[in-house]
Amino acid sequence: MGNFPVITVDGPSGSGKGTICSLLARELGWNLLDSGALYRLVGLAARHHGVVLDDEDALVVLAAHLDVQFETSATQNEVTIILEGEEVTQTIRTEECGADASVIAAIGSVREALLERQRAFVSEPGLIADGRDMGTVVFPQAPLKVYLTASAEERANRRYNQLINKGVGASLQTILADIQVRDARDMNRAVAPLKPADDAITLDTTQLSIEAVLAAVLDQARHKGLR
Numbered sequence: 001m002g003n004f005p006v007i008t009v010d011g012p013s014g015s016g017k018g019t020i021c022s023l024l025a026r027e028l029g030w031n032l033l034d035s036g037a038l039y040r041l042v043g044l045a046a047r048h049h050g051v052v053l054d055d056e057d058a059l060v061v062l063a064a065h066l067d068v069q070f071e072t073s074a075t076q077n078e079v080t081i082i083l084e085g086e087e088v089t090q091t092i093r094t095e096e097c098g099a100d101a102s103v104i105a106a107i108g109s110v111r112e113a114l115l116e117r118q119r120a121f122v123s124e125p126g127l128i129a130d131g132r133d134m135g136t137v138v139f140p141q142a143p144l145k146v147y148l149t150a151s152a153e154e155r156a157n158r159r160y161n162q163l164i165n166k167g168v169g170a171s172l173q174t175i176l177a178d179i180q181v182r183d184a185r186d187m188n189r190a191v192a193p194l195k196p197a198d199d200a201i202t203l204d205t206t207q208l209s210i211e212a213v214l215a216a217v218l219d220q221a222r223h224k225g226l227r
């Protein structure tokens with residue numbers, strides 16, 4: 001691991017990690033690791049290569065050799081994701097890919113295969129790391145660890161609105177049920193379960209605006225001398 005600081009942001013689906021991490025990276029001028037994208041990409045690679053999600057050995061090979069580029073535009077702070085030469089930035093965002101990712105992510109050997117790849121994202125001047133186990137497993141030495149949460153109903157509402165805004169039809173009830181299944185799987189798995197690190201600060205964002213969450217995290221960063 002390089003000697004640059006890491007801010008970890010963990011939490012369940014729809015708690016606002018992606019939004020806050022992207023804003024933090026822009027505000028601080030730091031790099032960004034979207035670790036969930038790696039699990040989603042292994043899932044998509046599995047589909048492309050006809051690998052079923054309980055073929056652990058084949059999934060580990062895919063994870064270890066994942067041919068992916070994260071291209072960040074200098075001005076926009078937007079990331080384009082290229083898997084095996086194909087642009088998949090939007091493709092991996094479906095609820096289906098999220099569910100596949102959650103299944104794959106319960107396999108310890110797959111997590112192991114992605115560990116060093118994630119740590120290699122640490123670079124000057126610092127890293128914002130978005131995921132489930134950033135503070136507990138991947139970057140245990142991080143000087144600032146944030147755990148975002150919100151009620152399952154609020155998170156389902158956010159996801160629903162996000163899909164409707166994208167012009168994708170969605171059922172609130174189905175989304176809520178999917179979120180509850182994914183929460184249970186991510187929190188109860190044997191390896192690297194979703195939970196706050198002992199030294200994490202937890203923010204319940206159910207009633208907080210995006211601006212308020214960002215301000216609270218930046219405040220913590222200032223306290224820690226990170227900005």
Ligand SMILES: Nc1ncnc2c1ncn2[C@@H]1O[C@H](COP(=O)(O)OP(=O)(O)O)[C@@H](O)[C@H]1O
Binds near residue numbers: 012
């Ligand atoms: N504090 C908040 N209040 C209201 N909406 C939010 C808040 N945080 C995030 N959102 C919205 O909720 C949706 C899911 O957020 P996202 O950052 O993708 O969550 P995660 O990465 O944790 O799954 C997005 O449409 C985002 O704009």
Ligand SMILES: Nc1ccn([C@H]2C[C@H](O)[C@@H](COP(=O)(O)OP(=O)(O)O)O2)c(=O)n1
Binds near residue numbers: 037102130133186
């Ligand atoms: N560090 C991580 C990141 C994601 N995962 C798994 C568990 C999640 O349900 C899936 C998808 O994660 P992702 O953060 O992309 O999903 P959301 O945007 O929170 O819906 O991947 C993980 O186990 N560990």
